[in-house]
Amino acid sequence: MTAWNVFEIMGIVAFAVSGALTGIQKRVDIFGVLVLAVTTAVGGGIMRDVIIGNTPPLTFRDPTFFIISAIATIGVCFTYRWLDKFKHTIQIFDAIGLGAFTATSANLAIEHNLNTLFIVTTVAVITGIGGSVLRDVFVKEIPYVFRQEVYAITTIAGAISFYYAQFYFTGNIPLYLCFCITTGLRICCIMYGINFPVIGVNSGGRT
Template identity: 45%
Template sequence: MILLEVFVYAGIIAASISGTLVGIQKKLDLFGVVFLAACTALGGGLIRDIILGQTVPNAFAKPQYFIVSTVVSIVTWLFYQRTMQFQSTLIITDAIGLGVFTAVGSYSAIDHGLKGSFLIISMGLITGIGGGIMRDVFAREIPFVFRKEIYAIAAIIGSITILFTHGEFTKLQSLYICFLITTAIRIIAVRYKVNFPIRNVNDNLL
């Protein structure tokens, strides 16, 4: 399905830009930047495919994904100053990548004939946040998902929408609904600073 492939490539492009920007900010060399971009774009899908028992994960079976990620990363690296004129670039691209990969991950479980709600949601979550976790770990940052950020919850809610829309809408429509809801939740949470509470170690527990 051509539109579905376009959907996947949009996620790869967004995630690659996100990984590249983090790599540049961490002062990695060009190889490190490209590697970080690839991890961000392909990491979640790689973990998902391994769990689903896919003999050769798409990250390796479809080298065009890596090629697109590399080209996008190099272009972003070359035009970094111009890219960063848009102050919210990192947040927006990260949110788009989260939305796309959550949708694709959830539906991948369905395409493999799996029906358990927990499993479908888990595959959406892992695909959505896996690349971002790899990016942040390699960049020596605490991943978004482990901080107060509304990140994993956005992916979980998005995956749940797949359960309700699958069978009621076409596959592409279901993917778009999941993508829009996941991305919107993430962007709104950042825009309005909606976060989970954190425990201050100096708080009185009584």
Template identity: 80%
Template structure:
């Protein structure tokens, strides 16, 4: 088993756990949780394959990812109470999945002779955030990437690291660097609360405070 295969499996497992936990928190039934886990795990990869012309998507040609997602989801059914004891569990698994998919997608783009920093970065970001965006839209939440969360930027930095490092280091070192930097940055954002500013936030808060004060009178 190569480093690429390991990262692919890590990404599938991490995003499947993230999707399953989200489904459980949103009180979906068993089928709903399973579907959400599958979409989170394979959604970004399907979008990537369509974009780079790797069709039909790998997920539909090889059922391995479906099977892994199914097994992981069943495991979450029995362990979710234990997992939920830890703060930010979903975000931590999301960070691991983001790093793994960013790295493998950058490598796959290069394998398909898409040797351009713009293409590699775009494909990596779409793969890394695609499943999570679809998951959040389904459960009617604003995706992390569209909030003040520093999310997609970490994938961009990781993908660019892969592109430039592969010029100087032999495989699989660029893969490791991309995964480590993307996941590490995302975990730092979670731990230290690094966020982008929200436009108009102060004015909205001021209006809200004024309204509350008016009601008090």
């Protein structure tokens, strides 16, 4: 198993967990929990594959991703009460998935000869935020990326680091670097409450 496969599976599991946790918190039924988990896990990857011409998307050619998402969902259903004790649980899993998918998508773009900074970054961002945006829309919430949360910027930073790292490092080092930067920045923003300002809202919360 290659490093790319490991990160892809890591992203699938992390996003599936965040999707399942969201479904449970929103009190949807078990089918709804599974749909949210799978959508969060594979939604961004499907968008990525369509954009880079890797069709039909890998998700539809290999059922492994659906199976992994389903297993992760079952695991969450049995451990939800334990996971729910930890603050920011959904956001932490979301950060791990974001970092993993940013790294694998940037790498996949390069492998498909889409070797420009703009394309690599765009593909990484769409993959990283795609599943989460769909998840939040399904549960009628404004997606993280559109709120105060510093979300997409961390993906952009990770993708840029990957793009330039490939010129100086060989092997999987750019992949690891991208994952660490994206996930690390996102977790720091969560832990320290770093947000973008909202236009038209003052410190008292009134427009």
